[in-house]
Structure formats: C-alpha cells, structure tokens
Amino acid sequence: MSNEISVDVAIIGSGTAGLGAYRAAKAHTDSVVLIESGAYGTTCARVGCMPSKLLIAAAEAVHHASHTEQFGVYTQGPVAINGQEVMARVKRERDRFVGFVLESVEAIPATDKIKGHARFINKDTLLVDDHTKITAKRIVIATGSRPSYPASFAELGDRLIINDDVFNWDDLPTSVAVFGTGVIGLELGQALHRLGVTVRVFGLGGAIGPLTDPELLTEANQLLAEELAIDADANVTHMKRVNNQVVISFKDAQGHEHTEHFDYVLAATGRRPNVDQIGLENTEVRLNNLGIPIFDRFTLQCDDQPIFIAGDANNDIPLLHEAADEGRIAGDNAGRYPDIRAGQRRTTIGVVFSDPQIAVVGRSYQQLQETHGQCGCFATGKVSFADQGRSRVMGINKGSLHVYGENGTGILLGAEIIGPRAEHLAHLLAWSIQQRLTVAQILEMPFYHPVIEEGVRTALRDLNSKLHLGPAMIKHCLDCGPGA
Structure with missing residues (x-):
C-alpha cells in the first residue's frame, strides 16, 4: 500500500451525479476526494443524450428533405446520405460536449482527484486499486450504470x-x-x-x-x-x-x-447500476432484491449510515437532470452530516426523441391506476393531434395527449403524450404540476393562436369537464380559432 489518506467526504464516480456531489460537499468542507475508475466525462456527453441527439438531428434532416411533396415542394432526385460525414459530425460535436465536462474536471485540484476502482473494505474505508486506502467519514456512491443484455x-x-x-x-x-x-x-x-x-x-x-x-x-x-x-x-x-x-x-x-x-x-x-463490484457486502447497508442499497429518495441516505447514493447507481430515475439534482442533495448531506435535510425533488419528465416524440410527465397512467384507480379518483382528458391546427399546417399532425386530474381537487397529476413537439409540451405540463395548479387555473393562462400548445388547452378542457368542474366540450369552439 503506497498511500493512506483520511477525508471528510469520498465520492465514488465523476459523472453528472458525482460532480454535482463534489461541488455541494465542498461548500461544507475542503476535505473531499473524487474517485474515478474510467475516463472522465459523463455518460450523457460521451455516449448518451448528446451524441444520440446529434445522430437524430442528421436523421431528421434526411426525413424532412425526403417529405416535402405534401407542401407542393419537390427536390431533384433522392436525398444522398454520406455516412462518413454523418458520423464525423457526430463524433466532432460529441467531443466538443465532452470537452466542456473535462474543463470542469480539470478545474478540480489534483489533490482532490484519485484514479482507480474503489471498493468498500468496511463502512468507512475504501481501497482504490492497490495503491490508496481512504478512510472517509461520509461516502457518496455515484458509480453510474452500464448497458445490460441477456x-x-x-x-x-x-x-x-x-x-x-x-x-x-x-x-x-x-x-x-x-x-x-x-x-x-x-x-x-x-x-x-x-x-x-x-x-x-x-x-x-x-x-x-x-x-x-x-x-x-x-x-x-x-x-x-x-x-x-x-x-x-x-x-x-x-x-x-x-x-x-x-x-x-x-x-x-x-x-x-x-x-x-x-x-x-x-x-x-x-442498464444495470454499477453497484455490484464495489464491496457493498462489507458495509452495513441493506440491499434490495436487485442488490441496490435501500435509500431515502429525498435525502439519498442509505439506511441510517453515513453513505449516500445518487444518479443512475440508485436505479430510481436514470436521467441527467435527476442525476444532477441527486448529486447536489447527496453531496450537500454528506458535507453537512449529521444534519441531514430533504432535498427538492422535481416533477418527473421523461422524453423520447422519436418521431412523433413521446413524453411522460408527473404521475403516469399506471401509477395513478395503483394509487387512484380503485376509488375512481382521477379522470383523463384527451386530444388528438390529427386535426389540431398548427400541427396540421406543419404536416406533423399525428398522435395524442392524455392529461390526468384528481377528482375533487381538480389538480393536474400527470400526462402521457405521443405527438408533435412533446418535449416542449412536457415542460409546460411539468411546471404546472410542480406548482400544484388545478386544471381550471392552467386554463386561465394565455394560449396564442395558432400554436401546438392549443392542443394542451383542448385536453385540459376535456379533463375539466370530466372532473365536473367545467362545461362540456364544444367541438370547434369559436373562441379558440379554427383547428385549435
């Protein structure tokens, strides 16, 4: 053993959650180390959300160029695709995004970074490869996840x-x-x-x-x-x-x-959380049937131990913005321990950048069936984008939006979408849900004409009627403008 150190906080993993935890913990103590076994840079930047969207952007360019006839616009011959140029741009821009992450890592003092695979020897001691033993008062697990297949x-x-x-x-x-x-x-x-x-x-x-x-x-x-x-x-x-x-x-x-x-x-x-090879069996943390530590999703603390888990490693909501939030919460609590505080958890948003796009916001239909279904305590408002004005103008009039509201209170609970610009509609709905707005309150907001967001208003009006809090839907209502 060439090196033994003692720190207040040790963080395993330097992805989105790990970097967030590091910054939050440093607000409370200078005695923090960040341990990384692989290349620096986040899953999102290297192989996740950013390079996939670059590939999707190229694919959308082909699709749009190949489907202009509906507008009376004709291109000469088939669209040519140069695969080498497509992938060159994907990798070039991907490397640029990774570079931004590396810049933030490079700004971290060298004394706070340790390279190698960390493994628990006991609840407060980590062994990094065979070169460093770390005794830590608090530990944050932010080891991410990896693809899983049969x-x-x-x-x-x-x-x-x-x-x-x-x-x-x-x-x-x-x-x-x-x-x-x-x-x-x-x-x-x-x-x-x-x-x-x-x-x-x-x-x-x-x-x-x-x-x-x-x-x-x-x-x-x-x-x-x-x-x-x-x-x-x-x-x-x-x-x-x-x-x-x-x-x-x-x-x-x-x-x-x-x-x-x-x-x-x-x-x-x-994907499988990277928690199976870090020696959790040597701690006092309880594991669930998947081998993942049991934790409080508001504090990210594992049982009553000075161990916290954030990001994809906890297999809760494996999305970048959730990992960032969890990293901050876990790092803050590791830094201020034993003064544990519940962190803010935002309304969930999940988006698939397919065409049509898919999104689930707040509580899903399945979740509401489990919590509200037995008593009939929620209702569903619907709209089809097939004849929605702006969608039809742009030739992207496919899909539907379902919004879910609570009987009695009229509060918007969640939504599921497959349709045009779902990534944007999802944000409007998520903001409304987080503010705990009622369907009636959202309907008081301004809606311009003609925009796809008018479809949200139509679905909410349908929901308000089904909650018995508003009038029945009027087909082609005149105050909305045509095709709303």
Missing part, C-alpha cells in the same frame, strides 16, 4: 454492439437489428433507419418507451410501424452469428416465420 447475446462476439459503440463508427453499416423498445432502442433505431440503414426493432411485452396508457401504447405501435419495422412484443425463435452477420428468425403477429440477416445486433435492453 448472456446469450455475448455469443455474437463483435457483431453485438451497445449504444456506446454506435458513436465510434466511422461510417454507417448496412443493417442493424435493435433489441429493446425503450428510449435508446427507439431513438437509435428510428435514426439509423432514416439514415438509410436497414433496421428491425424487436421489443418484449409490448412496451413503447415510458408509455403506460393502453390507448397511447396502441397508437404508438401503429404510428411507429407506419415507418419502422418494429414489433414491441417480438417472438424471436433463433439468433446465431454466421460469419460476419447475425441471422435472426422470428414470427410476425400472424405467426408467419421470417429469417433476416443483419450486420450488427444493437442491445438496448436496459
């Missing part, structure tokens, strides 16, 4: 890829089979398809992103299948590597057998 997939060798690998391509492949209909599978599957790659998406159990509302799930399946070869509840009968391709046999909805060949299989079947 063990049998490993037999595909280098024909199996994860989303990390996609963003290291120098060119686009000919064909990819995507397993998973969550955020990663939907976004990358549709983007690659629009960029000229032959894609088939295989799901399990009928899930489409974060949607839980049965009507919206059905609509999402139909809308995505209009463009993309997708089966949200696939029946794969055989998958085997043959030379440099993967041969997949599957049955369609009618029971017909098909066999197709792909260059790669993209495993987008979920």
